Amino acid sequence: MKKQTGWWVAALLAVPILAQASCESVKADITQKIIQNGVPESGFTLDIVANDQVDQAGGQVVGHCENDTQKIVYKKTSRDDESSVPDSAGSSQDSPAQ
Template structure:
């Protein structure tokens, strides 16, 4: 029985550094996603990205745009009032010429 407890403790200790490294890896993934969204024409004030545990990723106002830390966290995209374009960059143009009929 003591050998089992020792092995369990060893496994938990060896897993701890991975859990501590999760925020750093998630921040890098979040930063990469943020830059891609901005490069697609969405202003930085037009969205937020949040890192949440998988069990908190089900939000009606947010879209999952990435995952990190061995898929234990999700990165959520939420539009804010600061941007005029969608994440796909598909905005509308006023005074655009009508299509020929």
């Protein structure tokens, strides 16, 4: 009985850790969405920055990770006509309220 209770406690403690998305996986997902919307991979960068450094990053926040302690910032690097981030690039939490 004690072993079974111990496993349940361990499982419950692991759930919040598993629920937090890693920054690299979120960044990879957003990268794929931007590329699928026709922006060449060489035409942008995505940087992972701490919340308190977002203003210095000089780009547009398109995602967040690590329990909302890090932001993913999009910066355009090419001179293409497209000057904004595709609407589907970030998560629904990063979209403006409607």
